[in-house]
Amino acid sequence: MLNERTLPLISAIIVLLLLYGFGSIAYQGFFGLRLAGYLLTDNAFIIVTAVGMAFVILSGGIDLSVGSMIAFVCALMALLVVKFQIHPVVAIAISVCVGTLFGTVMGLVIAIFKIQPFIVTLAGMFLFRGLGYVINTQQVKIDHPFMSSLSEFGIIIGQGELNFVAIIMILFLALGVIISRYTRFGHNVYAIGGDAQSAALIGVNVPWTTVKVYALSGFYSSVAGVLFAVATGSAYPEIGIAVELDAIAAVVLGGTLLTGGVGYVFGAFIGGMTFGVIQQLINFDGTLNAASTRIVIGALLLLFILLQKIILVWAKKFSAKGSD
Amino acid sequence: MGVLEPVVDVQPLLEIKNISKGFAGVQALNKVSFSIAPGEIHALLGENGAGKSTFIKVLTGVYTRDSGKILFDGQDFHATSSGHAQTQGVSTVYQEVNLIPTMTVTENLTLLQQPKRFGLISPKRAKQRALEMLERVGLNIDPSKQLDSYSIAVQQLVAIARAIGTKAKLLILDEPTASLDAKEVLRLFELMRQLKSQGISIIFVTHFLDQVYEITDRITVLRNGSFIGTYATKKLPQAELIHAMVGKSLDELTSGSNRETSDSADDVLRIQNFGKQRFLKPVDLSIAKGEIVGLAGMLGSGRSELCEIIFGAQAVDQGSMEIAQNAVHIKSPKQAIDHGLGYCPEDRKIDGIIAELSVRENMILALQAKRGWLKPIPMTEQKAMVESMIERLSIKTPNLNKPIGELSGGNQQKVILARWLLTQPTLLLLDEPTRGIDIGAHHDIIAIMKELCEQGMSLLVASSELEELVIFAHRVVVMKDRKKVMELTGSDISQKSIVNAIAQ
Amino acid sequence: MKERKKFLDINPKIWGPIFSLVVIIVIMGIIDPGFIQIEFKDGRLYGSLIDILVRATPTAIIALGMAVVIGTKGIDLSVGSVVAICGAVAAVLIVETQLPFFMVVIVSVLVGGGIGFLNGIMVSFIGIQPIIATLILMVSGRGIAQLVTGGRAVSFDSTAMDIIGSGALLAIPVRLWIMTALVLCTVLLLRKTALGLFLESVGANAKASRLLGIEARMLKVIAYIFSGMCAAVAGMILIADVSTAEINRLGLWLELDAILAVVLAGASLNGGRIYLGLTIIGALIIQTLTTIIFSSGVPVEYNLIVKACIILAVLLIQSETTKNYVSQLRTKSLENRHAE
């Protein structure tokens, strides 16, 4: 299990545990089911987004449109539920379908015209954000008994609560892990990320796989948008600004290489949780102002990456000694 | 033109009619026509850049043909991609290893045909399948390791295992033996004969003529993209074959023409107890001025590793090194180059060429790096140098500004060699310098190596071709299990003595 | 005729961005002739086109540094924050110290270079992936800038800054001279030495470059330093515009425009070729679009959509696939003509 492929993920897990351990010792109430449940809920939509992003990054691409997609899906939900009085279940289905469709279109442009994904999805980012503005420019409350019952649903475990948003996140995470490891499509994603040219020569349908990857990312980010709408019960155009960067960072913190082909979808969860724990540490500390918060987040990010590197180097030495 | 083999009675498996393919500035294939019978092993031969790989890529749909017709099993055959060709029964191992370096051997072997259970891939069965496939090519490795943790030769065998594993009627092997040593070649041939007896046809590209005579039934020769002829292997003497390929005759390579060892007093390189833990056991070696030292040994014996640590590509952790009698500590390739070393790595696709840059840029880079960024080589001087190298090594390229990635494999190798010749090193380390190079160029390169050492340059040449080592080396160092096991000098050097040393 | 054809054949890639820019301007000129009018007034040129050039300057300068970084297979997301930090440093220095102006310039360019150096070290010696390494400074950089200014907007009064902001030399705005000088210096530095070749080689294949004696790691650090310095210059020009350094908005989202400019110039984010001149053209395309959108009276909500659509259109026109399709059509029509 411990080999060069799993090491980055394992070191990411170790760093997360260290961080959590530190918080538990330093602050009262940090350790325990209550915060754990809260962390799962609070970071659910980032993690879901990051799972989709993980596929894109594993395939050697990138998707900058996810943050705007979340905003767009929220706006669309609000439009359908509030203005057109459509039942939220139908609204969710429509929104997710539209999001997936947009993802597919970006995938098609990337695959057919061979334009770099960074740019196509950047255009997508502008486009979806703009569409969000067109739907509504103000904050809208999504009031519907069904939406509230969703957001209030939860399984109480001890002091903590596993609520609807967290459950959905875990389900979609599991789905992502299974797709990546146990389906042909998943292996093809790794193949085109590792070496697209060779993958094509082996017989992988590179364009088609690319399209599916962006469709999947569109699907996951629109699910994240739905989760956001459920959790907050509102929609406004500035939702999800810079979420794409958080999602990318979560994926990379989870041990995935941006060059593609190397890493695990599960790492998206670890990376997302790492972010959440950093946020909580700052909250628990409570003394930082806005400016220093940014600096501390940056510094902590750097610290964790360095820690991961050190663990990696150390583990490599250790395992090499072991095999000698 | 050529002596066309009397038409075989059976319907050919593959009929190629007037296939043409041009790239910007090059007509890579010009009205090529020949046919392949069921269950035959068919050699496809020609010089570097003759169009062999292009032909294979056109056949398997990687490139679209400009014109012509292909019949496979009597049906019109128009593959749109390599995958499509595979499903139609044409399985290919392309020239450079084309697998996914970041995936495990198992994943590579089972990609697109993973065994499933309940609709999901079963890793256990996949591993089992992989082990079976590896077994067939006689490879005993751990398939759950990442592919790029293995040497190119192993990767090549994995690629072959993969191609054989798919059910094909036609198997295409583009220079599969370029990085294999004798033992694995034998194993591969055994396999090919086995496949042949099952009625599978094989197209086999190689630059080793003895392999052609050993295994193939018929030969098709291409020259400059044109079809020269198809011949029965048995009826075509080697000299005539060479003539067909090159368009002229070659002199016999004489062996042992410079056997006297030079005076070891002026060693250009001396290493003592030089090694790195878990990489290479300590080695003692000295190389005299104007001497060619050969490095023999099986795959993974430590040949390449020795070159790498001498050149500073890997840091050593023990031993000492002297260059021209001065103790030096080389920590990076840059320092090695400043001390007059040069190094042609084994894996040209990853370590050698810079695919996007032009032939000219690739060729002058090492010299430019040596001179430093502040002293750019004037364009006219660059052009003159590059043109003379193209002439001297007869590199086939339409112009100097073609990206090197678009050159044929053998020509890329020549550019890399030229890159180092331009730096005029005192000691040149060559790891498999003739890999994928055609016989004409092979001949030229050996001549050049001899000429260089007469001018006082020293060479350390790692090669799995014992024949060539015997021809040019003054001394042969035999490696085994990452250790130096024997040194042969003068008249002791023969293919037999090397094989014995390896086998011990 | 034959000669000309050869000339156009050299690198069709080069014509894509220039063609796009010309087409956009010509279309606008037809719709609204006022768009392409240039007036000479008070010793200085005025007009929409001049305005576009002036406004594009900061993006273009940042894109210049970005082009070099992208050439080494990297990316620099921190430039927007570097703009904020260096703008803040310059403003504070002007307000609170008596330093001569050139010292202010030197200090803030050094600060930019220093941040670039940190980025470079993280990428090249620690081995952090570029997008993440520079994300760290992107996130914390704005916080640092806020610390520098103490969280308020710093207004200043400086003749030198006014000249950069709105002065003109030989009828041409001063900042265009600055940009031109920077571009020329960079071109000379990269193309008249072997630096450009080395950078491209490192970007295309870092491993092979190391094996042939290029100090790949050092070169990457240099690229990031350069990018930081460019961002610093852009930062000074941006604060000169309004004589204020307002940290929350200074340089926001500039990194995306800069990357977009580099890609419009035809560079690959996977490293390799560096196109300096075309990068400037790329920045001009972006600014032209922005100006057109703002002056066209499209409702604000639609701005982003229009921008996205035009960018996509430009990219589609420039794409390989389209080019191949067009050239196929052309050879076909040629063949038809031959057949006749």
Ligand SMILES: Nc1ncnc2c1ncn2[C@@H]1O[C@H](COP(=O)(O)OP(=O)(O)OP(=O)(O)O)[C@@H](O)[C@H]1O
């Ligand atoms: N993708 C490409 N773009 C442009 N030219 C190409 C491309 N691929 C091959 N060529 C050119 O086509 C010619 C034939 O190349 P090919 O690779 O088929 O040679 P080959 O017979 O396989 O040689 P080798 O023995 O060296 O492998 C060469 O001149 C090469 O430069």
Ligand SMILES: [Mg+2]
């Ligand atoms: Mg070939």
